[in-house]
Amino acid sequence: MVELKGAIALIGYGLAAIGPGIGIGLVVAAAISAMARQPEAAGMVRTTMFLGIAFTEALALIGFVLFFIA
Amino acid sequence: MEQLILAAGGCDPANDIICRPENVIELFQFEDNLFTIGPWGITRTVFLILLAMVIVVGLLFFGLRKKRMNPSKYGVTIESLMGFVRDDIATGIIGPEGVKYYPWLLSLFLFVLVGNLFEVTPLINFPITSRMAIAGSLSLLTWVIFVFVGFKKNGFGYVGALIWPTTVPIALRPLVGLIEFVSTFFLRPLTLAVRLFANMVAGHLMLTLLLVSGWVFMSSVGEIGVRALIGVPWFVFGLGIYVFEIVVAVLQAYIITLLSAVYVESSIHIEH
Numbered sequence: 329m330v331e332l333k334g335a336i337a338l339i340g341y342g343l344a345a346i347g348p349g350i351g352i353g354l355v356v357a358a359a360i361s362a363m364a365r366q367p368e369a370a371g372m373v374r375t376t377m378f379l380g381i382a383f384t385e386a387l388a389l390i391g392f393v394l395f396f397i398a
Numbered sequence: 399m400e401q402l403i404l405a406a407g408g409c410d411p412a413n414d415i416i417c418r419p420e421n422v423i424e425l426f427q428f429e430d431n432l433f434t435i436g437p438w439g440i441t442r443t444v445f446l447i448l449l450a451m452v453i454v455v456g457l458l459f460f461g462l463r464k465k466r467m468n469p470s471k472y473g474v475t476i477e478s479l480m481g482f483v484r485d486d487i488a489t490g491i492i493g494p495e496g497v498k499y500y501p502w503l504l505s506l507f508l509f510v511l512v513g514n515l516f517e518v519t520p521l522i523n524f525p526i527t528s529r530m531a532i533a534g535s536l537s538l539l540t541w542v543i544f545v546f547v548g549f550k551k552n553g554f555g556y557v558g559a560l561i562w563p564t565t566v567p568i569a570l571r572p573l574v575g576l577i578e579f580v581s582t583f584f585l586r587p588l589t590l591a592v593r594l595f596a597n598m599v600a601g602h603l604m605l606t607l608l609l610v611s612g613w614v615f616m617s618s619v620g621e622i623g624v625r626a627l628i629g630v631p632w633f634v635f636g637l638g639i640y641v642f643e644i645v646v647a648v649l650q651a652y653i654i655t656l657l658s659a660v661y662v663e664s665s666i667h668i669e670h
Contacts, residue, residue, distance in 0.1 A: 371486075375490070375656065378649075378652070378656060379657070379660060382593065382653050382656075386589045389588075389589050389592045389593055389596060390588075390592075392592060392596050393588070393592055
C-alpha cells in the first residue's frame with residue numbers, strides 16, 4: 329500500500345470549493361449574456377454580478393475558515 | 399530584504415523545484431518593535447495602519463483643500479472617486495437616505511483600498527488587511543452599524559421579520575427564519591471579514607512564493623548551473639500574478655464597501 333501523508337483539511341477545503349466554483353461560473357455566465365444582450369444595462373448588471381459572486385463565495389470562505397480551525 | 403531571507407529560509411535550489419517558506423505565519427507576524435512611543439510599541443503592522451490612515455486623510459485633505467471652479471487634475475481624481483462611492487454605492491444601493499452612511503462607506507473604501515494596495519507597493523509589500531484583526535474590526539463595525547440601524551428603523555420588528563418571514567409558505571417559516579437569523583447575525587460579519595482576509599493572504603503568499611523562488615533560483619546560477627532556468631517561469635508567473643493582485647486589491651475594497659451598503663439597506667427595508 330502507498331502511504332499517504334498530509335492534512336485531511338486540505339481535501340475538505342477542496343470539496344468546499346467545488347460548489348462555489350460552479351456557482352460563480354453560473355453567475356458570471358448569466359451576467360455576461362445579460363451584458364451582451366443589453367450593453368446599456370452593463371453597469372447595473374456588473375454591480376449585481378459582484379453581489380451574486382460575493383454571496384456565492386460565502387460557502388468557500390466557510391470552508392477556508394474550517395481548514396484553519398480543523 | 400529580511401522578508402526575502404525569511405521566505406527563502408531552508409530553500410535548497412539544488413534539489414527543490416520551488417521554495418516553500420518554512421513557517422507561513424512568520425510572513426504575516428512582525429514581533430519586533432520598530433520604535434516605541436511611551437508605553438506603546440509600534441510594530442511594522444501598526445506602523446502601516448497609521449501610514450494608511452495618514453495617506454487616506456492626506457489624499458482627502460489635499461484633494462478638497464481649495465474649492466475652485468476648475469479643479470486641478472488631482473482634485474478631479476479625488477472627487478470622481480468620492481462621487482463613485484456616493485452615487486454608485488451609497489445612494490445607488492441604499493437609496494436617497496444612503497447619503498447618511500456615505501462618510502462611513504467612503505472611509506471604509508479608502509482605508510481598505512490603501513491597505514490592500516500596500517501588497518503591491520514596492521518596499522512595503524505587506525497588505526495590512528491580511529491580518530484578521532483589521533479585517534475583523536472593520537466588518538464588526540459594519541455589523542454594529544447595520545444591526546443598530548435595523549433596530550432603530552424597525553424596532554423589534556427587525557428580528558421578527560427575520561425569524562418569521564411572511565413571504566414564504568407557513569410550513570417553511572421556522573426553517574427559513576433560522577437560516578436567515580444565523581446568516582444575518584453570524585455569517586454576515588464572518589464572511590465579510592474572511593473574504594477580504596483570505597483574498598489578501600492568498601495573494602501575499604502567492605507573490606512571496608513565486609517571486610522569492612524565482613529570485614533564489616536565478617541568483618544561485620553560479621552554483622547550480624542550468625537548473626537556475628527553473629526560476630525564470632516562477633518569476634514570470636509571479637509578475638503576472640502581481641498585475642492580477644492590483645485588480646484583486648481594488649475589487650476587494652469595492653466588494654467590502656458594496657456589501658456593507660447592501661447590509662445596511664437590508665436593515666432599513668426589511669420587507670424583502
